[in-house]
Amino acid sequence: MTLEDVLAAIDGKAISTGIDLSTSVAMSCGADLMSDVLTFTHAGTLLLTGLTNPQVIRTAEMAGIQAVVFVRGKYPPPETIALAEEEGIPLLASRYTMYETCGRLYQAGLPSCGLFELASKTWLEAFGEEAGQQDRRGP
């Protein structure tokens, strides 16, 4: 799915100027916890978040996030926009809540990042049954 398709699905706006809307994203992750972004994403992910501090961009850079959508109509401060520009990470905006933004994209066909070993392990410990099919794209 291209960023243009993403904007159409969430009725969103581009925050960064001069971004390439034909850039494609393979999957998406919705998180307000940067620790989750670092643990439960793969390279090429579209990140949906309600946090707007510059560490979101640092996190995105480290995790190989393709683009960031700020949900709930939030607009990032200048230092966040500046860092994103420096790192070449496109920023988009959605007026919808996290749930609705996720829902719209999922419905439009953008998949999740799948299941993770770390989460499956916790699940196994808690419920003592197989976590189901491992769907891990990354290493």
Added chain:
Amino acid sequence: MRRPASRTGAAHDGVQGSHGGSAVSEMPAELTRVQELVYELKIAQIMTRDVITVTPDCAIRDLKELLRVKRISGVPVLQDGALVGMISIENVIRALEKGELDATVGDKMTRQVQSVYADDSVVSAVRLFARLGYGRFPVVDSERHLAGILTKGDIVRGLLHQMEVQWHTEEIHRYRASHIFEDIESDQTGLILRYFVRPHDFVHGGEASSKIKRALERLGAHPRVVRRVAVATYEAETNVMIHTYGGEIIAEVRPERMRLTVVDSGPGIDDIERAMQPGYSTAPDWIRELGFGAGMGLNNIKACADEMKLNSEVGVGTRLELIFALQ
């Protein structure tokens, strides 16, 4: 343009103008890069934009002073904003010889003006300089309004500047630091990168990780490995930032593997086993509001690294050692 506004070069150049033989027209044929550039560059990119002009009713006496003070050798003549002629130091000298200092620019100027277009490539101007031997050409836009002035000095400066810019860009794009492992001979070559991490500095937090990530990319490591190293380093860096009095990150890179050592100067972890439990965190609320401190960091580091050693002593500090296979 990024060159100095001083036009002293233009004056020097203009005096020699009629002698022909300039640096540009005598450039050796093997300078293919320069030839390419001469075709690529537009006159607008290298011309001088702040043009000093005179009107036809200006006295030669005043023009002489203007040329002397501004250290230029010729100016375009404008009437009601339209280019009507060019007047140079040669015209002034001829007027001086005849004792005609009170004549006007309009009487003495060259009316057959050869101008060049701003969006033409530099090569057209180079040809004109060689053919006509003038010291300068007025530059006009598509509506024939004066847009600037072009001297041979402008061309030489413009080419040198552009070559420098291209050289830098190429160096950044093409240079792969991985050569150092082949170029430098030793029984075991390694690269040691050391970064200091300041406590509670969320403005610069993550810069060390960012630099290590970039270094690995330049060293030619596989993108998947780079991502694992970047995530683990960033988790460790934020831990130092959040929980400690400061510390440092040392990356020791060898062709086949790298070791990342993260040490801090306290306060230390009293129960490592508990700290390793998913979800256990001692992070304060303000850290959680920034999206960190969920108690997953150490687990994620362990998942990313090929080997992990964590030692800590309360009151002394913590040492985290990670090994990543690079091949």
